[in-house]
Amino acid sequence: MKIPYFPGCTLKATAKSFEVSGIAVGKELGIEFVEMPRWNCCGTVYSLATDDLMHQLAPVRNLAVVESDMEENRVVSFCSMCYNTLRQANNLVINDPEKLKTINEFMDTEKDYRGGVEPLHLLQVLGEVGTKEMEKRVKKPLTGLKLVPYYGCTLVRPEDVSIDDPRDPSIMEEIMKAMGADIIDIEYKTECCGSYQTITNRDAVVERTRKIIESAREAGGDVIILSCPLCDFNLEDRQREVREKYHGFIEMPVLYFTQLMALAMGLEDKAGFEGNQIDPRPLLEERGLLEG
Amino acid sequence: MSENKEKMITVYIMGKAYEVPFGLTIMKAMEYAGYRFIRGSGCRAGFCGACATVYRNKGEYKFQTALACQATAEDGMYLAQLPFVPANRKEYDIAMINPEKNVLSEYYPEINRCVSCNTCTKSCPQELDVMYYIQAAIRGDYGEVSKLSFDCIQCGLCAARCPAEITHYHVAQLARRIYGKYHLQIPEHLLKRIEDIDAGKFDNEIGKLKKMGMKELKEEYTSRTIEKIQRGEVTQ
Amino acid sequence: MELKIGYDDKNLALMKEVEEISGQPVMLCYQCGKCSSSCPMADDMDYLPNQVMKFIQIGATEKILEGNTPWICAECFNCTVECPKGIDIAAVMEALRLSILRKNIDVLRIESIAEEEIEDLPPIALVAAMRKLTG
Numbered sequence: 001m002k003i004p005y006f007p008g009c010t011l012k013a014t015a016k017s018f019e020v021s022g023i024a025v026g027k028e029l030g031i032e033f034v035e036m037p038r039w040n041c042c043g044t045v046y047s048l049a050t051d052d053l054m055h056q057l058a059p060v061r062n063l064a065v066v067e068s069d070m071e072e073n074r075v076v077s078f079c080s081m082c083y084n085t086l087r088q089a090n091n092l093v094i095n096d097p098e099k100l101k102t103i104n105e106f107m108d109t110e111k112d113y114r115g116g117v118e119p120l121h122l123l124q125v126l127g128e129v130g131t132k133e134m135e136k137r138v139k140k141p142l143t144g145l146k147l148v149p150y151y152g153c154t155l156v157r158p159e160d161v162s163i164d165d166p167r168d169p170s171i172m173e174e175i176m177k178a179m180g181a182d183i184i185d186i187e188y189k190t191e192c193c194g195s196y197q198t199i200t201n202r203d204a205v206v207e208r209t210r211k212i213i214e215s216a217r218e219a220g221g222d223v224i225i226l227s228c229p230l231c232d233f234n235l236e237d238r239q240r241e242v243r244e245k246y247h248g249f250i251e252m253p254v255l256y257f258t259q260l261m262a263l264a265m266g267l268e269d270k271a272g273f274e275g276n277q278i279d280p281r282p283l284l285e286e287r288g289l290l291e292g
Numbered sequence: 293m294s295e296n297k298e299k300m301i302t303v304y305i306m307g308k309a310y311e312v313p314f315g316l317t318i319m320k321a322m323e324y325a326g327y328r329f330i331r332g333s334g335c336r337a338g339f340c341g342a343c344a345t346v347y348r349n350k351g352e353y354k355f356q357t358a359l360a361c362q363a364t365a366e367d368g369m370y371l372a373q374l375p376f377v378p379a380n381r382k383e384y385d386i387a388m389i390n391p392e393k394n395v396l397s398e399y400y401p402e403i404n405r406c407v408s409c410n411t412c413t414k415s416c417p418q419e420l421d422v423m424y425y426i427q428a429a430i431r432g433d434y435g436e437v438s439k440l441s442f443d444c445i446q447c448g449l450c451a452a453r454c455p456a457e458i459t460h461y462h463v464a465q466l467a468r469r470i471y472g473k474y475h476l477q478i479p480e481h482l483l484k485r486i487e488d489i490d491a492g493k494f495d496n497e498i499g500k501l502k503k504m505g506m507k508e509l510k511e512e513y514t515s516r517t518i519e520k521i522q523r524g525e526v527t528q
Numbered sequence: 529m530e531l532k533i534g535y536d537d538k539n540l541a542l543m544k545e546v547e548e549i550s551g552q553p554v555m556l557c558y559q560c561g562k563c564s565s566s567c568p569m570a571d572d573m574d575y576l577p578n579q580v581m582k583f584i585q586i587g588a589t590e591k592i593l594e595g596n597t598p599w600i601c602a603e604c605f606n607c608t609v610e611c612p613k614g615i616d617i618a619a620v621m622e623a624l625r626l627s628i629l630r631k632n633i634d635v636l637r638i639e640s641i642a643e644e645e646i647e648d649l650p651p652i653a654l655v656a657a658m659r660k661l662t663g
């Protein structure tokens with residue numbers, strides 16, 4: 001399967017391990033992600049104002065490029081925020097031809113967007129492959145590794161863009177079970193990490209990080225897995241501040257789910273563990289999943 | 293040609309109508325009308341970027357942008373010269389920069405306000421993909437910014453038109469400097485030439501030039517021979 | 529808590545502005561409080577989301593703009609999903625933000641973010657914050 005791929009800024013900057021591992025896993029499963037010939041930042045957060053079309057230009061421009069340059073009708077992003085923004089913007093213009101017309105007046109180097117592209121998230125594309133197919137590729141099952149899936153907001157809210165049951169999604173669980181891992185459910189699974197408040201309300205985000213990691217720890221989890229580079233920054237990088245504030249706080253590795261898929265499929269050179277703030281390698285070695 | 297010389301057109305400079313001969317650049321048309329350029333003009337050859345101009349054609353709603361020394365004045369044009377763009381420019385020491393980090397975002401965080409409206413690209417008289425190089429800057433891709441912005445002459449029109457208040461051309465210049473210093477290989481022939489200069493190999497010739505009068509210098513310049521340099525070859 | 533309520537031109541204008549920008553029927557809110565109980569940032573808010581809704585309804589707009597609620601909101605859509613009246617409360621918060629940002633006021637002063645901090649931040653955080661907190 002070939003599918004147009006929208007990387008988004010952060011996968012090319014601070015979340016390279018997500019891109020590298022995701023592309024490797026896709027290849028193993030017979031999916032070729034074809035990077036768009038040109039693309040711009042999706043905007044990362046969807047504008048909720050009825051009269052603010054300027055902030056819809058970025059996502060729609062990308063969709064127009066998929067439609068006109070690539071002549072395709074789907075596009076996949078790995079980043080949850082990109083997925084959410086592209087999807088919400090797409091819904092907006094499909095349901096409001098007047099707004100689409102106005103937006104198209106700003107598409108001077110693209111053809112007018114006609115609403116013919118479906119934005120998808122990586123998890124949905126993997127879901128199409130199916131867990132049966134995935135199981136066949138597992139070379140090193142993640143036996144005994146207790147994973148805590150964290151969806152955050154943008155994969156499941158608002159409801160009309162949710163990739164799964166918005167209150168109790170399970171798509172990540174199923175994929176990771178196919179990799180041989182154990183799954184731990186926590187109540188914070190679909191709760192916000194604080195998002196961009198990490199700049200303006202850092203303490204609040206540090207507090208949320210503590211709650212989420214502690215609840216994962218209490219439930220017996222080893223590793224948090226997720227698919228959003230901003231969740232990752234908040235849950236992983238901000239743990240340092242939690243540790244400085246709270247004595248006795250024990251750090252927990254936070255990984256993109258594709259990093260562990262890569263490991264399970266015998267592609268550990270593509271897992272990019274060395275780039276993680278909290279090094280997961282000691283834990284993985286201890287569990288016999290990595291050579292020391 | 294001689295017919296054209298007779299032909300006069302009407303342009304509106306800051307709202308006032310002037311008759312000027314057809315075929316002049318915007319800059320020359322304004323000078324014909326009696327304006328003197330104290331600022332906003334330099335090389336008059338499309339290289340220095342000093343002459344950024346905004347105009348509108350008769351019967352059209354759109355603002356157009358151009359270099360006044362390059363674009364031809366047309367009948368019915370509404371002209372106004374931009375004296376200067378008071379754009380944000382960061383001071384930095386290129387030697388102190390960590391090229392592993394996204395220094396562009398660090399020094400010009402406002403690039404993250406880009407809404408991909410493409411106004412910068414539309415306003416660029418050099419026809420650069422300005423919007424896409426700002427996008428590359430957001431993700432810290434120095435090479436891509438350098439490639440896409442290489443022909444920038446820093447006229448400032450992008451910055452003047454940007455709804456997100458980004459100063460594209462300064463961001464691009466920083467990117468090219470970082471790329472040049474930290475990512476590109478240093479050309480060997482350049483190192484050799486610098487060595488030669490330091491060793492005083494050209495002192496004599498420079499000394500001669502310094503002593504020449506204006507007339508002699510001009511003659512020397514026009515009668516100079518241009519050496520053809522093969523790739524990778526060092527000419528003496 | 530001192531509360532100035534009642535409709536005057538100023539707060540009627542804000543009420544109208546919020547309803548227009550958000551496209552949401554603010555008056556439908558009947559104070560069940562589900563938005564606030566589902567809000568992950570509620571602990572840090574001066575006024576809870578349901579209080580903000582009430583303030584808009586009764587014309588106590590000064591109170592809202594004194595408080596930090598719209599600026600603490602991280603647009604997680606919990607409130608929107610939970611609201612039994614189908615009000616997109618996240619959009620109401622967006623409208624409140626824009627009522628300030630559109631006056632050419634930046635709530636996040638970009639110049640105040642330390643350069644060392646930007647070095648570590650992912651682009652996604654910077655773009656999001658600037659879209660939501662600068663005008």
Ligand code: FES
Nearest residue numbers: 334335336341361
């Ligand atoms: S005067 Fe130098 S570019 Fe026009």
